[in-house]
Amino acid sequence: MAPPNPKVKAAFRAMTNFGIHESKVKLVLEPCKGHLKRKFIKECWSKCGCRNHCGNQIVQQELPKGAFVCEFVGEILTVKELHERNKARKYTLPILLYAEWGSGVVKDNQPFCLYAASYGNAARFINHRCLDANLIEIPVEVESPSHHYYHIAFFTSRKIEAQEELTWDYGIDFDEDDQSLELFKCKCGSRFCRNIKRTNRMVRSFTDTRQIGILT
Numbered sequence: 001m002a003p004p005n006p007k008v009k010a011a012f013r014a015m016t017n018f019g020i021h022e023s024k025v026k027l028v029l030e031p032c033k034g035h036l037k038r039k040f041i042k043e044c045w046s047k048c049g050c051r052n053h054c055g056n057q058i059v060q061q062e063l064p065k066g067a068f069v070c071e072f073v074g075e076i077l078t079v080k081e082l083h084e085r086n087k088a089r090k091y092t093l094p095i096l097l098y099a100e101w102g103s104g105v106v107k108d109n110q111p112f113c114l115y116a117a118s119y120g121n122a123a124r125f126i127n128h129r130c131l132d133a134n135l136i137e138i139p140v141e142v143e144s145p146s147h148h149y150y151h152i153a154f155f156t157s158r159k160i161e162a163q164e165e166l167t168w169d170y171g172i173d174f175d176e177d178d179q180s181l182e183l184f185k186c187k188c189g190s191r192f193c194r195n196i197k198r199t200n201r202m203v204r205s206f207t208d209t210r211q212i213g214i215l216t
């Protein structure tokens, strides 16, 4: 049966006259139902009459403390798969999925970490900052009650100004002596930077408690 739209009908006729089979033409010409119509939002800015005192400024605004920013997306790998990937090269710390949290046992075939070297989202571009980063990662259980797999979601640990760089603490121990890990020289600039040799290692005790009450 020919499509009802007159323009499509004409194209249909032309194409079938050209010798293309009816079923193929229908597949090509049927209007797409899956695309959203793109509209845009016009936000107020410094030169509007409102002088930045209205609510029509979502994208430009600072983020309040405790706001959800994004998820960390990557391939879900088991321990075995991670070792396979890293046979040829050193790896940066994978994002652990807190598999079997509590018991500390992760079986070879269970989800172990998120690996974003090949596939990921904007979260893989977030740089590290020791201790006083403005984002914190929280494991979120969505669909799996088995405690093998969590989504890793970033929330703001404090108010973040517009244009401020987003950072999170990768949890790296820069004193680590694991030859398979590719550690970088940290340039986070934090006064708590763990990559600076200190005599006073009190900083470590802050690190250990950083997740406790940070969103309160």
Ligand SMILES: C[S@@+](CC[C@H](N)C(=O)[O-])C[C@H]1O[C@@H](n2cnc3c(N)ncnc32)[C@H](O)[C@@H]1O
Pocket: 092, 124, 125, 126, 127, 128, 129, 184, 185, 186, 187, 188
């Ligand atoms: C997940 S990527 C972050 C995004 C990366 N800067 C980029 O532009 O693609 C991690 C890499 O960024 C660099 N990096 C992140 N935080 C850093 C820091 N505080 N000091 C130095 N290099 C850092 C290191 O090379 C690290 O291996």
